[in-house]
Amino acid sequence: MAESSPASFLTQADALLRKNFVFQKRNIWSNIRLVTIPFFLCFLLLVIQMLFDSQFNDVHGQCGCLNEKTCGLRYSTSEQAAFCAIPKPPQWTPLLQIPAPQYRAVAPYPSRSSPATFFFTGKNQSLGKILMRNMYTNFSEFDGDLANYVLGSSSLPAYTNYMDSTFLSDLPIYNIQHECSPNSSFSTLIDQFPLAFPKEINCVQGLNLWQNSSSDVNNELFRGYRKGNPDEKINEYAAAFDFQNTNRNILNVSVWYNSTYKNDTVVRPMALIRVPRLVNMASNAYLDFLKGSETKILFEYVKEMPKPETKLGLDIASLIGPLFFTWVILLLFPVILTTLVYEKQQRLRIMMKMHGLGDAPYWIVSYTYFFLISFLYMLCFALFGSAIGLNFFRLNDYSIQLVFFLICINLQISIAFLASAMFSDVKTATVIAYIYVFGTGLLGIFLFQFFLEDPHFPRGWIIAMELYPGFSLYRGLYELSQSAFAGDYRGVEGMRWGNFENGMKEVTCIMLIEWLLLLASAYYIDQITYSRKHPLFFLMQNSSKKKQHHFSQSQISKVVIEMEKPDVCQEREKVEQYLLESTENCAVLCNNLKKVYSGKDGNPQKLAVRGLSIALPQGECFGMLGPNGAGKTSFINMMTGITKPSSGTAFVQGLDILTDMDRIYTTIGVCPQHDLLWEKLSGREHLLFYGRLKNLKGSVLKQAVEDSLRSVNLFHGGNGDKQVGKYSGGMKRRLSVAISLIGNPKVVYMDEPSTGLDPASRKSLWDVVKRAKRKAAIILTTHSMEEAEVLCDRLGIFVDGSLQCIGKPKELKGRYGGSYVLTVTTSEEHEQEVEQLVHNISENAKKIYRTSGTQKFELPKKETKIAEVFQAVAKAKMMFPVVAWGLADTTLEDVFVKVAQTLS
Numbered sequence: 001m002a003e004s005s006p007a008s009f010l011t012q013a014d015a016l017l018r019k020n021f022v023f024q025k026r027n028i029w030s031n032i033r034l035v036t037i038p039f040f041l042c043f044l045l046l047v048i049q050m051l052f053d054s055q056f057n058d059v060h061g062q063c064g065c066l067n068e069k070t071c072g073l074r075y076s077t078s079e080q081a082a083f084c085a086i087p088k089p090p091q092w093t094p095l096l097q098i099p100a101p102q103y104r105a106v107a108p109y110p111s112r113s114s115p116a117t118f119f120f121t122g123k124n125q126s127l128g129k130i131l132m133r134n135m136y137t138n139f140s141e142f143d144g145d146l147a148n149y150v151l152g153s154s155s156l157p158a159y160t161n162y163m164d165s166t167f168l169s170d171l172p173i174y175n176i177q178h179e180c181s182p183n184s185s186f187s188t189l190i191d192q193f194p195l196a197f198p199k200e201i202n203c204v205q206g207l208n209l210w211q212n213s214s215s216d217v218n219n220e221l222f223r224g225y226r227k228g229n230p231d232e233k234i235n236e237y238a239a240a241f242d243f244q245n246t247n248r249n250i251l252n253v254s255v256w257y258n259s260t261y262k263n264d265t266v267v268r269p270m271a272l273i274r275v276p277r278l279v280n281m282a283s284n285a286y287l288d289f290l291k292g293s294e295t296k297i298l299f300e301y302v303k304e305m306p307k308p309e310t311k312l313g314l315d316i317a318s319l320i321g322p323l324f325f326t327w328v329i330l331l332l333f334p335v336i337l338t339t340l341v342y343e344k345q346q347r348l349r350i351m352m353k354m355h356g357l358g359d360a361p362y363w364i365v366s367y368t369y370f371f372l373i374s375f376l377y378m379l380c381f382a383l384f385g386s387a388i389g390l391n392f393f394r395l396n397d398y399s400i401q402l403v404f405f406l407i408c409i410n411l412q413i414s415i416a417f418l419a420s421a422m423f424s425d426v427k428t429a430t431v432i433a434y435i436y437v438f439g440t441g442l443l444g445i446f447l448f449q450f451f452l453e454d455p456h457f458p459r460g461w462i463i464a465m466e467l468y469p470g471f472s473l474y475r476g477l478y479e480l481s482q483s484a485f486a487g488d489y490r491g492v493e494g495m496r497w498g499n500f501e502n503g504m505k506e507v508t509c510i511m512l513i514e515w516l517l518l519l520a521s522a523y524y525i526d527q528i529t530y531s532r533k534h535p536l537f538f539l540m541q542n543s544s545k546k547k548q549h550h551f552s553q554s555q556i557s558k559v560v561i562e563m564e565k566p567d568v569c570q571e572r573e574k575v576e577q578y579l580l581e582s583t584e585n586c587a588v589l590c591n592n593l594k595k596v597y598s599g600k601d602g603n604p605q606k607l608a609v610r611g612l613s614i615a616l617p618q619g620e621c622f623g624m625l626g627p628n629g630a631g632k633t634s635f636i637n638m639m640t641g642i643t644k645p646s647s648g649t650a651f652v653q654g655l656d657i658l659t660d661m662d663r664i665y666t667t668i669g670v671c672p673q674h675d676l677l678w679e680k681l682s683g684r685e686h687l688l689f690y691g692r693l694k695n696l697k698g699s700v701l702k703q704a705v706e707d708s709l710r711s712v713n714l715f716h717g718g719n720g721d722k723q724v725g726k727y728s729g730g731m732k733r734r735l736s737v738a739i740s741l742i743g744n745p746k747v748v749y750m751d752e753p754s755t756g757l758d759p760a761s762r763k764s765l766w767d768v769v770k771r772a773k774r775k776a777a778i779i780l781t782t783h784s785m786e787e788a789e790v791l792c793d794r795l796g797i798f799v800d801g802s803l804q805c806i807g808k809p810k811e812l813k814g815r816y817g818g819s820y821v822l823t824v825t826t827s828e829e830h831e832q833e834v835e836q837l838v839h840n841i842s843e844n845a846k847k848i849y850r851t852s853g854t855q856k857f858e859l860p861k862k863e864t865k866i867a868e869v870f871q872a873v874a875k876a877k878m879m880f881p882v883v884a885w886g887l888a889d890t891t892l893e894d895v896f897v898k899v900a901q902t903l904s
């Protein structure tokens with residue numbers, strides 16, 4: 001097969017796209033569920049709106065009707081009257097706000113007959129007294145004209161000024177008099193079509209109290225508030241007048257009115273209807289002073305302007321919009337974050353990287369995928385929202401919504417990429433992501449919106465808060481909701497580019513800048529953490545040419561390791577020689593590679609690999625043997641870029657693992673210790689993906705995949721097309737091996753490739769590896785001595801992080817074995833004679849085992865002739881019965897046990 005060059009950016013992107021497409025096709029229902037969430041949420045909004053309409057926006061919230069066509073005041077209750085068209089507004093007597101009896105400021109205790117207190121001050125106290133006396137006129141009997149009386153009430157203002165709520169309230173109307181007489185309380189008929197009812201008018205004494213100055217009035221009024229006095233009592237005053245420099249020629253008066261009742265909440269208009277009467281009282285008193293009681297300015301009525309029929313319509317979507325829509329949009333965040341963290345946790349990303357997938361294609365394809373999903377999600381949301389008539393979508397300009405939502409989803413994806421660098425566990429990421437989603441919404445409505453609506457809260461602080469992406473999203477949605485709400489209320493359009501200003505412009509700019517900054521930061525952090533690049537990698541030159549590594553003698557670190565075996569020393573010297581000549585002459589060249597894991601949770605640091613130096617020519621299969629925890633996986637992890645060496649380095653095809661890992665990835669294949677596979681993809685789809693990453697195309701790719709499947713026994717019975725989730729452990733292992741070999745890599749790392757395989761599969765796997773080593777250097781770790789002997793050209797036994805011996809299997813057996821094992825079984829009484837015979841063959845024979853007649857002896861090869869052993873056994877058979885006997889050479893296992901035991 002022709003040598004393939006590394007896959008280009010487009011080929012890698014194409015491979016990843018195809019793989020993702022298949023993967024997403026398998027996850028089609030999850031994707032459909034995700035994209036249809038907005039439909040359900042909009043539907044939920046619709047249901048809430050309908051429920052609300054049926055409960056509140058019903059007949060009580062509109063003008064009363066006789067039938068479908070005939071509606072009007074005459075068919076309305078007093079509640080409904082406020083919604084009726086008022087072409088000819090009725091006139092109502094103006095009233096004052098008089099505190100309820102229990103709150104009036106009197107000592108020691110208020111009672112039903114407590115006076116309503118009015119403060120007054122000014123330059124001229126005697127004039128002030130006259131004016132205050134002129135305020136209320138005492139009539140002995142009701143004369144039928146309410147305008148002649150100073151009337152007031154403690155009831156709260158109504159939703160509309162169509163009528164003063166006092167007239168509908170159960171509370172009495174107060175008649176403020178200097179002195180109350182039995183006649184000054186009476187009942188009168190309120191006759192205002194369609195309403196006609198009697199109303200109690202109760203006399204209340206008006207008490208005028210002089211204060212020396214305006215600030216004294218302020219102090220007294222302030223003390224009237226619960227929090228303004230130490231006893232926390234309410235001591236309310238009706239009103240106060242400051243006549244200032246009033247004299248015969250000039251009336252100059254300030255009026256204090258009680259703002260507790262002005263009710264300027266968002267849902268209700270300001271109710272200041274009861275202020276004008278106070279002004280009228282002052283003017284009337286002054287006129288009285290000038291002209292006598294005969295001359296009066298009668299303040300007969302107040303009336304609202306004519307108005308059309310209205311309806312109590314509460315647009316729930318716009319009202320709860322910011323919170324609701326914040327949650328809806330942020331719901332995508334956990335989905336994106338967990339997908340990214342899952343690939344990291346399952347090490348699928350590193351697996352793809354190890355097989356040549358560059359960071360740029362990964363980022364671009366993943367970003368595009370999340371963008372498309374988010375875009376579809378938002379599109380469905382806006383379309384469905386508009387279709388069911390949500391004002392939020394209908395009234396605001398669609399192009400503004402498009403721009404805003406595009407920026408939002410891009411910012412959200414960037415945050416997810418950035419956040420994914422901080423998590424390695426999906427569960428933790430999910431919990432934190434949902435806390436972010438719901439926390440942001442709640443903080444938005446209960447904290448941020450509160451500050452936003454407070455005109456005294458510094459704008460600078462609002463902008464500072466908007467730097468938090470959740471709040472900028474909330475602000476944007478708030479502005480859109482407000483525009484829709486106001487548009488609906490006034491019967492005009494919502495937000496347009498013409499009024500795209502202030503808050504909306506501000507947050508759009510903030511989000512746009514944050515998106516670009518966070519995306520760049522996420523990529524940077526990914527490069528230095530995940531890809532282990534230098535923090536200043538963007539300043540470093542990245543030459544595309546292969547660097548020639550030549551070391552001078554002085555550059556080679558001479559490490560003298562105590563007690564290092566001659567074969568290991570020899571290998572080290574070989575490495576040094578290659579370093580002096582050229583690192584490219586070897587497939588793999590490790591130069592004093594070390595790995596130290598820092599101590600965690602009170603554990604000391606661990607020296608997992610202690611200065612490993614080996615040189616592997618092309619076409620060699622090198623077996624790494626060693627007990628558990630010897631450091632084999634740590635070595636492979638360093639070679640595959642999963643972890644960084646603590647010191648030393650290695651070269652793969654002349655490329656340095658410290659600086660050229662990205663290019664090394666295009667030439668290697670890895671079969672990790674644990675299978676890193678997508679459960680939803682089939683074996684064939686895995687191989688197609690990794691084959692494409694290795695730049696195989698068309699029929700070559702197809703053939704390579706077929707061959708791979710055949711070679712690892714996954715071709716027949718449709719196994720290659722089954723999803724990996726349905727594979728047995730052995731099948732997954734075989735697929736991992738096939739992946740590591742597809743695309744003719746130059747160097748292959750196999751970490752315990754035959755674990756969990758049945759004998760037949762293991763044998764066929766060995767054939768695959770044998771074929772592969774013709775073209776590649778293979779580094780293989782295994783606990784099977786048989787496998788090592790069959791596959792490996794050279795072996796290294798690794799104990800406690802260092803190489804104890806290295807050589808061909810035969811050499812090692814010769815070097816570390818050096819003896820035969822003779823086993824003889826007789827009856828117990830002949831054991832002595834057997835021992836004697838064995839010592840006759842070899843003086844230094846050692847009994848290594850004995851049990852009920854069976855004895856095992858180790859005979860040094862140097863002083864043992866096999867013919868003599870046979871003769872001795874024949875002689876023994878003549879003397880006493882020999883049940884069984886055997887002579888064996890040392891096995892690799894014996895060597896392993898010996899080497900491993902020497903150190904333990």
Ligand SMILES: Nc1ncnc2c1ncn2[C@@H]1O[C@H](COP(=O)(O)OP(=O)(O)OP(=O)(O)O)[C@@H](O)[C@H]1O
Nearest residue numbers: 597598606608626627628629630631632633634635
């Ligand atoms: N991330 C880590 N942090 C700390 N210590 C580690 C880490 N990974 C491995 N070790 C320690 O380093 C030593 C070598 O571990 P390694 O997994 O390389 O051994 P191994 O030879 O591959 O073992 P096995 O044959 O069981 O797979 C062990 O003592 C292990 O506990």
